[in-house]
Amino acid sequence: MPLQELIALGLSNLTGSFFQCFPITASMSRSLVQESTGGKTQIAGSVSSFIILICILKAGELFTSLPKAILSTIVIANLKGMYKQFMDLPILWRTNKYDLLIWLVTFLSTICLNLDMGLAVSIAFGLLTVTFRTQSPQCSILGQVPETDVYRDVAENNQAKEIPGVKIFRYTSAIYFANAELFAKALQDKVGVNVDRLKEKKKKVISKRNRGLQKMINMSQKIVAETQKEPGFEYVTNSDGVIINPKTLTDNILPSSPTLRSLGLKGPEFHALVLDFAAVSFVDTVGVKILKNICEDFSDLEIDVYLVNCLSSVLRQLENSHFFSGTITKSSIFASIHDAVSYLSVGHDSSVAQEITVCDTKST
Template sequence: MVGSVAESLVTNDNFTLPGNDSIIDMDARDKARVEVVAALTLLVGIFQIILGLVQFGFVVTYLSEPLVRGYTTAATIHVTVSQLKHIFGLPLSEKSQPLSLIYSLISLFRRIHNTNIGTLVVSTIALLCLFAVKEVNQKWQSKLPMPIPIELVVLVISTGVSYGINLHEQYGIGIVGNIPTGLLAPTVPKTDLFFQVVGNAFAIAVVGYTITISLAKIFSMKHGYKVDSNQELIALGLSNLTGSFFHCFAVTSSMSRSLVQESTGGNTQIAGSISSLIILVIILKAGELFTALPKAILSAIVIANLKEMYKQFMDIPALWRTNKYDLLIWIVTFLSTICLNLDIGLGVSVIFGLLTITFRTQLPQYSVLGQVFDTDIYRDICQNTMTKEVDGIKIFRTSSAIYFANAELYAQTLKAKVGVNIDLLIEKKKKAVMKRKRGLQKVITLAQRILSNTKKGSGLEFLMNKEAIVGSLQTLSETIPNPPTLQSLGLERLSFHSLILDFAAVCFIDTVGIKMLKIIFEEFKDIEVDVYLVNCPGSILRQLQSSRFFNETFTPALIFPTIHDAVSYLSQTHESSSLQEVTAI
């Protein structure tokens, strides 16, 4: 990412020599690119420090383990492909755009016939030695006083052989070459370049942090320690801020180097400190000792240490058996990172991970609960044969929050689970009420006609008709309770009188969910079913109160702390009501 920014802002066209457009002033061009990179790195460091101070590290919570493992597996393939040109000794250019991995492989296979045989032989021997000794280290770990430092041994031997035989001149094997020694004097990066790189700087700051925290999470899970995401962010920012004054480019954790250090037993900050001191010595004085080191050896060491990362492909069958959502996150993260590169692939992966959360809450698990025999425990009647529904009471549970994305589905599933077509029953009741009203209106109209006709007759006849009509109207009105019941309208009563909504798993409810909940209360009240809430968290109760959910009809008395409390109360209340009805009869 850093290189693409430098190349896009500082092109070759601006540094051609006067009078000859085919010759480029490489020194001037590289100096200008270094200035751009230094300014970019300074901005990256500032962004990371600011983000760390404002606790931006919380975003790591959205990097689930399947996402991190899918991302690092794809990054492993990117690293492997980037090293193949040194393994085969092919001069391939670096690419950073989307599908760069595919383009790199195509370029590799097109030029595979130009493979440097000497380089391939050196790479193969190094890989065989590395894999063999690593297997020995792993198999005889308990008997060895310390792991055999095969990487160091291979480096020393290959450098000596390359220098003695002159592999570069004799067989055309690529070597590290001249390593400039010493450090440049610190300078302040050009601030006038900030506006040109500010957007890229923020993107690099986020991507660099994500790569670092992803590797940190992998190693922390493996070795059992905790990672402070904000501390990592600030440390990364300070590294970039300081490095920008010494013409360094933006840094992040190196997967290959981290795996090499971890595989050789370096698990503490002491190992990092010693490694840094050795690199400093090499930069200052010992650089010429590694001039003859074949690049193929370095690539072989990197690839050999990626073996453990490739084992993460075994996550696929494990996730297939346990959780299809996590498997989908792993695969989408892997494919998007492979195809779209590390930066865009990361963004796509995080967005997809957030979408799966929406899908999971939008399509939660709904269940009707029954009482486990002779206990106060209630479980899903479809998954437990030891449960039985409480007579006259339906208990409904959801496994998710209730909000705009699933509120309507919650109501629809509730109506389907209780086994009654609520909407049809309400419609029948409305039609029955309207029919009764029309019948009553006809009687009233007929009575008015009779009374108007009898006024012309004798006074006695008028009074007798009036008393008869008034008595009939009174009898008719008494048959229609206010409000009318299902039984009085000739409709069949439901098999249950109470509905309990278990909110134990409801972590929040928004305004749309509250409105839908109120509609549920009103509709079931209309068909003579009382609705109760149980296991409501305090936050849900506060939301209901602030939204003015409660009124004279729906009071806080409809809320119980547990399912069993509500069942016990409703069972006793219904038994008392039934006994009073029998006594009245």
């Protein structure tokens, strides 16, 4: 059992507290001395404790005349293994700067404060670095390596090519309350679409057309009222002689779900967005809400959203949070990126399908 010494230490202090015993704790210097002399088991600790007991009872008076400098030299010599850890600083600087910061904060807090407070500060700082790392994960746009089912970051791999009409976005962190908004912002930045601005433009154009159409309806009704006195006649004719009912004029001119092209707006250059969740370990309630808003916003812009490589725990969380609805169904979930790309190659333009190379898995 790896923590049996700590459990024994805690039980000893717990039991001794009922009998007014002195609390016991571990000694860093003695532990380093035991390690440097090759001690591996509790027997070595028993031998060192027996020697210390003899020194306290009998041999302690022999050391009273020694200067404190000599005694401190003995302690420093035994702690040389700990001092060698300063040589790890250049290595940590080259390998992982987060670990270097944790090392420095632990060292300075332990020196400036006491041992307990220093360890508490180091633990809190370590948790803070973990939170900070999840707020700045690596995200990338993937492309297909020709004639394979391999997808790599297009910014790092020259052979990977983006598939026309399809954006593949990879996110390498959990999606939870601390980074959910950052996930949505990183997605828009990578795919090059400002969803909020484009939706606002769409709303303004629809509102403008509705106002103009209402004016046209009011004018038509006024013409009908002035020219047709008999009841039951509520129709007017346009310049081509076509009979139009002013009441249904809105449905004829402006459909209930107008597209960006029908509104004269330039939409995104892709029709499908694939989210690679292979590195997403979990999604909390806030993350599910953000993800659902993202799917609905892109759907409003005529872009289909697909999820691939989802862990079973992530799928269970999505189901429990009622993520799947009328606009978002389980048919948008695929086991791999290539499955989603192959599906998209069938349902869209053949010119796009020619750009998607499907790996032949049959043996020749």
